Amino acid sequence: MAHLVCVETTALGVQSIAYAKRLGHEVSLLRSPLYDFITPPAERARAQELADRTIHSADLQDVGELLRLLDGHGVRPGDVDAVLSTLSLCVLPAARLAERLGARGTPYAAVAAARDKGRCREILRDTGVPSLGFAVVSSLPEALEAAGALGYPVVIKPVSGVGKAVTSIVGDADGTRAHFEDAAEELRSMEPGLAGELDERYIVEELAVGELYSVEVAADGERFTPLVAVGRKTGRDNPVLELGCTVPPALPAGEEAQLGAYAVEVCRALGLDLGVFHVEVMRTERGFRLVEANPRISGGSLPDSVRMATGRNIFEILVDLFLGAPVPEGPLPWRRAASHTFLAAARDTVVPEELPADWFEEFRPRLHSGWSRAEPGARLREMKGNFDVFGMIRVVGADAGAADAECAAVRRDIEKRLGFPLTAVAGQPADAAPARDGR
Ligand SMILES: Nc1ncnc2c1ncn2[C@@H]1O[C@H](COP(=O)(O)OP(=O)(O)OP(=O)(O)O)[C@@H](O)[C@H]1O
Ligand SMILES: [Mg+2]
Structure with missing residues (x-):
């Protein structure tokens, strides 16, 4: 039996705790209310129920404190086999804790390099991995200078940002100024758990134009494999979303192989050699x-879509890797296609009061799975980032084209039923019917 320490969890990440418990391992869960805004109460409760012990801390970033808390529960260096985190905001302390406990973990230096978007680009540049032009700045005048040198359009984003926080694509100097003005406002209303990650540094980088993909790269300490590649849907009006x-x-097979090889090259250059990494x-x-x-x-929701398509659970692969298993053969073969789309409001709105409370259930027969928290009368915020999503729909089909098309059709019908515009997906035909609010 091994002892696994999980530093926080995402909603789907609870599957890694469940799997470790099914295998008979001991699991200690470290939690903080700072991240309650990410993981819904039901999943948090489930994680705690599954874990052998849950240790609460006001500050999961303070690794000295985590060591003291573990010690207080009788968990000492040498007792723990591996430390992992499925939550972006906690991967750094997880890696540090693994090192301090002498347990298996993703190397801290590699995690720190990847979490710092400027450092990451420097490493790619220095190791000759194809990348984008960039500069790290700390003020508006520096950003204007950097963007001028790179040439507009550019992307401006916090060096250690997640969830699309304070991220803009800007086309000119006025856009750069607007980014910094809006940033002040956005930072004021941000969740403390997220705001705590950010400092005054931004990366200004060349805008990459094309289609977005992601690859889950698995590594076992020696070998790397591109486990699964995925096509990403982005916002029609704001491609950052x-x-x-x-x-x-x-993608044609040859290009999928190139994409996988490229993502592996990135992880290797950064030293991300143990775990599963999400490379965009x-x-x-x-x-x-x-x-x-x-x-x-x-x-x-991607790990569940991967499971629908391949029949493999990447959280189980994650736990296996942390506990010493070799990387599986990649890419994982797929049996069918799965496509999911997030539901979010295109602008601030209120869900019509006259909708039946179970409106979402009307769509369930056309879906493989999905959820919505848009209850009649609920206020919805315009989608600015990942945390403004109010629902998700998932469809499975024989191939990517079929799953994608059906998912888009259900989304259009939901939009009509709700009567307000949803954040539009790039490349999908717009709804012909005017939205009910007349705008
Ligand atoms: N250089 C770039 N060129 C083109 N698009 C970009 C670039 N940088 C970022 N984007 C777009 O902005 C989005 C957010 O950027 P990035 O992934 O770096 O931020 P993030 O906040 O860490 O996202 P998350 O944590 O949700 O993955 C990307 O998914 C992509 O669509
Ligand atoms: Mg990203």
Whole structure:
């Protein structure tokens, strides 16, 4: 029996705890209310129920404190086999804790390099991995200078951002100014658990134009494999917004292999050699270019779509790797396609009071799975990032094209039923019927 420490969990990440328990391992869960805004109460409760012990801390970033708390529960260095986190905001302390406990974990230096988007690009540049032009800045004048040197359009995002926080695509100097003005406002209303990650540094980088993909790269300490590649849906009006994915990606086999090889090259350069990593890549005219290397497994709904398509649970693979198993053969073969789309409001709105409370159930027969928390009368915020999503729909089909098309059709019908515009997906035909609010 092994002892696994999980530093927080995402909603789907609870599957890794459940799997470790099914195998008969001991699981200690470290939690903080700072991240309650990410993981819904039911999943949090489930994680705690499954774990052998849950240790609460006000600050999971303070690894000295985590060591003291574990010690207080009789868990000492040498007792723990592995430390992992499925939550972006906790991968750094998980890696540090693993090192301090002498347990298996993703190397701290590699996690730190990947979490720092500037450092990540420097490493790619220095190791000759194709990347994008960039500069790290701390003020508006520096950003204006950097963007001028790179040439507009550029992307401006926090060096250690997640969930699309304070991220803009800007086309000119006025856009750069607007980014910094809006940033002040966004930072004020941000969840403390997220705001705590950010400092004054932004990365200004070349805009990669093309289609977005992601690859889950698995590594066992020596060998790397691209486990699964996925096509990503992005916002029609704001390409920064992520609106879902399709497994497998609609790419010719040769290009899928190139994409996988590129994502592996990125992880190898960064030293991300133990775990499953979520690497986001744009297919541009010049070839594949990194958008972001996340030093943790995919969040959101993607792991379940991978399971629908391949029959494999990537959280189980994650636990196996942390407990010493070799990487499985990749890419995982797929049996059918799965496509999911997030539901979010295109602007601030209120769900019509006259809708029946169970309106979402009308769509259930056309879905493989899905959820909505848009109850009649609920206020919805315009989608600015991942945390503004109010629902998800998932469809399975014989291939990516069929699953994608049906998912888009259900989304259009939901939009008509709700009577307000949903955040539009790039490349999908717009709804012909005017939205009920007349705008
Ligand atoms: N250089 C770029 N070129 C083109 N698009 C980009 C670039 N950088 C970021 N984007 C777009 O902005 C989105 C957010 O960027 P990024 O993934 O770096 O931020 P994030 O906040 O860490 O996202 P998350 O944590 O949700 O994965 C990307 O998914 C991509 O659509
Ligand atoms: Mg990202």
